[in-house]
Amino acid sequence: MMHTFLPFVLVMIFVIVLLNIWANKLKIAYPILLVLAGLGISFIPSLPIIKIDPDLIFFIFLPPLLFEASWHISFKEMKKWWRIIGSFAFLVVLFTAFLVAIVSNYFIPGFGIALGFVLGGIVSPPDAVSTGAITKFVKIPKSTAAILEGESLLNDASSLIILRFALIAVSTGHLVWMDVASQFTWMLIGGVGIGLIVAFLFMQIHKKWSTDGPSDIALTLIAPYFMYWLAEQAHCSGVLAVVSGGIWMSAQRLVFLPSSSRIKGYNVWESFVFILNGSVFLLIGLELPEIVEGIKGEGIPIRTAIGYGIIVTIVLVLARIISSYIALLSTVIFRPTVVNARIMTKRSWLSPLVLGWTGMRGVVSLAAALSIPLQLGNEPFPHRNLILFITFVAILLTLVVQGLTLPYMIKKLNPFRGLENEECDDFHTRTEIKKGLKQHVYVHIKNKYDNDEKWIGHVGMEKVLKHWENQTNTEDIRWIDDNIKEVLLEMFAVQRAYLHELNKDPNINEEIIRAQIHQVDLEEERIRFV
Incomplete structure (x- = not known):
């Protein structure tokens, strides 16, 4: 087993490096090429079907990816834009999941509202890695970048909470709203609290033990896993634990990490996260054959399933664009002092359109779909394979279509003209x-x-x-x-x-x-x- 698995991993890393080099030459985001490459490789005859364990993605991949993203985000900018970040991370995710549930119930036979919320919770959060990789090649205001980064860190938690309660509704047929409210509160407060406590303990280890560069780096590598695992064991949000702990440790990095550890750690984390990101996006494409087999097993034509995926993707894009315009209007109406009248030109009203076009899906959506149980009692979970296929279509379309057209859209519409004065030179x-x-x-x-x-x-x-x-x-x-x-x-x-x-x-x-x-x-x- 090891003799076949190890060469596969080595070849996969080599392919990731080559595709990243090619993506940089083409000036496009590497997740786009990785997903397409995985999709193309999956059609190679006699290639073994790749089965992805959702726990592998959730526990092995997700904590370090979230920790690294939270380490680089500006907490100062998050505080500055906390209203819009909070609304996009929680209210917009809930609004998107609700629209997906309604549309799925109407267009997809056999989909009830509860099952629609399962699908909505899976596909509602934009992916931090995809968005960051794509916006790397376009020039956007720092306020917009801060909003996108802050939102992408928090929306994973809200979407997984929605998914958890939707699965309960599907399995039991009802929800006790008092229980929902109490569990939701505990997931939020408990997740943040455990993340901060673990972060504090690790910072004390860094400060009071005689650690060197390798030891400091090793501790930062295991810290997000401790945060995530302890939070999940306490039945609260592991995502919020990693994000809150990572942001606090990032803000205190000068206190507990010497310069040598910061320099060496930066290089180690950059390479480590690059390999993790590349592996996940390549595996997304390699997962397609198993998903297609599942669709065929349910007797659903592939063309029909693709149509469902396109409909859901359109709902995702429209929901985000609508939410972006609502956010802008709310700011203009309720907080006019925040808006500089000199920069509110006709062109600036196009910025919500661009913000709405940045909702690329990725690793969290795939992992969430794979986490759906195979059985519901003694029966197979209803439409599990169709949900997986729709999720894959949404990831593929948002990554490829939105990812490739976003730079052109920004260049053509130039929605941020007139906003230069609000940014520091x-x-x-x-x-x-x-x-x-x-x-x-x-x-x-x-x-x-x-x-x-x-x-x-x-x-x-x-x-x-x-x-x-x-x-x-x-x-x-x-x-x-x-x-x-x-x-x-x-x-x-x-x-x-x-x-x-x-x-x-x-x-x-x-x-x-x-x-x-x-x-x-x-x-x-x-x-x-x-």
Whole structure:
């Protein structure tokens, strides 16, 4: 078994790398090529049918993918746009699931409202990985990017909650709403609470144990699995546990992770998540033959099943576009102070259309569909294979059609023209931060060391002062002795503290702050090994 499975995994990773290189050359999102490649490979004769265990995706793939996404999101931006993020992550998902349930009940024979909500809970959440990979090649305002990132982190939890209650309704035929309300509350509060508690414990381990780079990286790799598993064991949301814990650890990274661990961990996580993402999207395409066999077993023509999938996909797209316009109108009506009248041009009213077009589906929808039980009592679960097929069609259409047309739509409609004034000029902001950073360090050195007799006439200290005063770098490092190295390391800590305080300014993009901290970390590592 291992001799056949291991070559398959190695070939799969090799194919993922090749397709990613090709996608970068074509300037399209790699999930699109991976799904199409998996679909094409699945038609190869005599290829063994791939059976995906939903627990494998939920437990092995989902926690690290969510943790990595939450690690890179700006909590400051999430707080700034929490209303629209919350509405898209919960209200829009519920609205989408409701529309899918109504349409499925009307168009698909044998589908009741409860079964429609099962399908709606599965296909309602846009995928964080798909959206992030596709928007990488298009220029969108940072406010829109923050909304998409924040929504994609939270909507998985709300959709899985809907699915859980819909499955109960299908199996029992009814729901006790008081029980639903209490369980829903526990899933939310318990999930967030367990995530924060586990994050706190892991941060204490990082701070109080004598960990090094490899140990720190290993701890960050297992942390999301602990969060997810403990939350699921407590019957609350494992997704919310990973997201809440990941966001808090990300915000505290300067406190419990040294610069070497941050630098090494960034590279490890980038490669690890790339392989996980690629594997999942390739497996989505490879899963098709088993799904098609299931459809044939139910006696449903493939053309008919494809038609159902197209109808549901259209509902998903329209529901998101409608919700985007409702969100914009609500902001204009109820929070006019947030909207700058100068930027509300006719073209800006096209932005909800683009926001609505970003709802690509992916790994969570597939895993949720596969999690449907095979049996309901002594009978097969009704229309399980059809739900799987519709889910696959929705993933394929949203990834390929929306993913390929989104860059063209943004370029053609240019809906964000006029919104430039609300965004920071990144180049100007970066320049001002660097200038302020150097001035801050220079003043710190002058105040602390300039009048200290120990350092008067010290060649190394004169070099340090000259370095920061002239804001230049020198390749001559022979002047760095142990005492000067200690001073320089202190300077790096001062810089990070300055950047941390600067990040509290809501008008400064956090990505710029993080990039500058990464530069400081790199410089510190260079000095450590001089």
